[in-house]
Amino acid sequence: MAAFAVFRLPEVLHHRAGFDHSKQPLISRRTLKSSVTSCCMRNQQTTSQNYYDLLEISVDSNHREIKESYRKLQKKYHPDIAGQEGHEHTILLNKAYNVLTNDDLRKDYDASIGHVRVAFKGDELNMGYSSWNGPFRPQALFVDEKACIGCRECVHNASKTFVMDETIGCARVGVQFGDDDNSIEVAVESCPLDCIHWVEREDLAVLEYLNTPRRKQGHGVFEQGWEKPENVFMAAKTWQKHLKQQQAESQKRSVRSDVEEETEAQAQARESASFKLKMERFSGLWEWMKKGSLK
Amino acid sequence: MSEEVGYTVASDSDTTREETSPEIAIGIDIGTCQCSLAVWNGSQVDLIRNTRNQKLMKSYVTFRNESPSPVGGVSNQLSHEYEMLSGASIFNMKRLIGRLDTDPIVSQASKTLPFLIQTLGVGVKPFIAALVNNMWRSTTPEEVVAIYLVEMKALAEARLKRPVRDVVLTVPAAFSRLQLTRIARSCAMAGLHVLRLMPEPAAVALLYAQQQLPKNMGDSGSERVGLIFNMGAGYCDVAIIATAGGVSQMKALAGSSIGGEDLLQNMMHWLVPEMDSLFSGRGLDEIKSMGILRVATQDAIHKLSFQPTVEIDIDLGNGTKICRVVNVEEFEEINKGVFEKCGSLIQQCLHDSKVANVDYIDDVILVGGCTNIPKLKNIVTGICNKSEVYSGINPMEAAVRGAALEGALASGVNDSFGSLDLLTIQVNAHRLGIRADGNGFVPIIDRNTTLPARREMVFTTAHENQTEALIVVYEEGDDEKLLLLGYFKVVGIPAAPRGVPEISVCMDIDASNMLRVMAGVVMPGSGTRNPVVPLMEVRMPTADDGHGLCAEALSRSFGSTLDLVTLHNKL
Known part of the structure; x- marks a missing residue:
């Protein structure tokens, strides 16, 4: 045992010593130091960061893009290059890469972060296309892309809020309340077709979801292609009505079976949810511990 | 950056040392049979030659008299190969290190190696001894490796004209964590600090990644998938790697403790079926005839890689004479089990890597002495459905060159030409x-x-x-x-x-x-x-x-x- 300790010890010392040596006039070491600090900072955000952000890719990236970005980031953070401080971040990269390159795991993960295909629930806000600048407000901006002619007036007046989707030639909201209220008002007013709407915050996600074109179910060679609902507001209403019905039904079912006890599925869901919370607690513990041990 | 390696003199304080460039770790491939040393010289990897101008050094340590410094294959002159087999030399340590006396590999070795391996079969470390002046002098596998590493260290220091401390060692994928600990302990005993113990295929993958680096800047290069098959005297490893833009990502790794030593033992048992009982006494004569048999068999196996038949004509003393002609078919039949195991290892690795089809494999990379055997070459290329093997890599030097690259990387060296813009992403073998x-x-x-x-x-x-x-x-x-x-x-x-x-x-x-x-x-x-x-x-x-x-x-x-x-x- 004693011999064991003697031989293992220098390894820890080395990693520390390795970073003291970074004062040496060596370009790699110096650049590495800055990359390390940024990686430590990133680490603290991990709870709020999703795997796509972590790998610096968009949610619809394909296999090849994920792989390329992963390798690029590995070259920056891998402990062989960044030293022991890259350890935590590389573990996260590996985890993210493992999930996103496995189709099943990716589907589950997408569901868990509320990406597109999930059923919408009233108070979940972060799943739409647009992100929020500042605190949530009761109302949100929404561009009816069916009506938009791509005049760029809104983008001109409030460039931090509206963005132009060049592929379909329409404006859309990139960041809710990205500019001050005044510019936003001017932008809304400037629209020649009045297609910028103020909508309820709760409806935003559904609207944005329905607003994106999706592949139409084809019959033979006909009717294939991309489709958008004719009237996105009507479609959203129908959707939500449908959702409410479903919820009511499932509630009725559970009420009918037993008022006191929950269904097996619910119990499972509750259990897995609480488990997830717990695991996060544990992960936090490990991370906190690691941080301590590195100091 | 400049790679001038200055002397670090004893008077150099820590502050002045920080001004100099960091020590570049050397790569060591410590093989069951042969070892080699390499180091990044600032623009490429150099192999370090021993006093006999050899790049590959036999791994053995000879104990002499009561001399406190036993000598091995690194520097000392070996008058004859038989001297290595006289019982005074200890070799094949990589096969024995970190194993218990209940391990079949240890008990097999105890019957075929000329030095003493005493196994009690109770689950403890075997007792190992070298014959010095007709007396068994005890040692341990770790000590033998450490002595050998001291020699290697001295050689490297003499060649590089600087102290050597940091090393990157290659190890077989099959090594257990206990075996890794022992190797690391040997290094510590030899005054070396281990930066990395990397699986041999990972080192080869790094070298491959360097060779596949895109020639023109900015071009990320297309991905190439390679299968690495590495078989030396003691171990066999297989890995599937995907390489693009200097990053080689391992998809699967598998290893097993089979190697040239198994081929040799099978062959010796086939030539002299009663050898276990014949040599059990381990007197001086028996050790000598054991050595003769070993050298002749080894020689025959080497020759069978290049010619269809070989003649073995030896006199083992005590009236046992062997005179026969062995052909390739017989050799392949005797070692059928070993070859089958290699095949299944490759299959397993392919399966684990989730490479949908062997056609996705661009290159088949063969490393290690045993890959000279035509049968093994055929097995690997057959499974991968390839007619050619990758020719850009020297099978005997690939691992040590990769280790030297990793040593440069782990030491924080930056190359202005981008030829160190490399990374190998490894996987866990067990x-x-x-x-x-x-x-x-x-x-x-x-x-x-x-x-x-x-x-x-x-x-x-x-x-x-x-x-x-x-x-x-x-x-x-x-x-x-x-x-x-x-x-x-x-x-x-x-x-x-x-x-x-x-x-x-x-x-x-x-x-x-x-x-x-x-x-x-x-x-x-x-x-x-x-x-x-x-x-x-x-x-x-x-x-x-x-x-x-x-x-x-x-x-x-x-x-x-x-x-x-x-x-x-x-x-």
């Missing part, structure tokens, strides 16, 4: 887990998990009011044989009905392949970030000689009273 659910093995980190890795699992108590739990850590080796790495006790679990307390066990492997096992206790509903008791963090392995006996002792002392049961799994 499954790791703990004992739970009765006497079962519950894996926590699976094989082929990308490193560094961290996985956790939640366990719970098996008994009412259980306040302590024993965490017994195992590694799964060849043929799903479990190897005890270590154990520790989690104490202070609040008394509760069984299945209530949550014991989270987390395994963490860093890039230098060090394993830490962490455990913490949380009571459900406590709702705080604070664990009930301080967390435990234990570096593995903690078990040592006689680790097999530890498992028995643990179960004798505690039975199932401190058992764990799986609660949840998290990816």
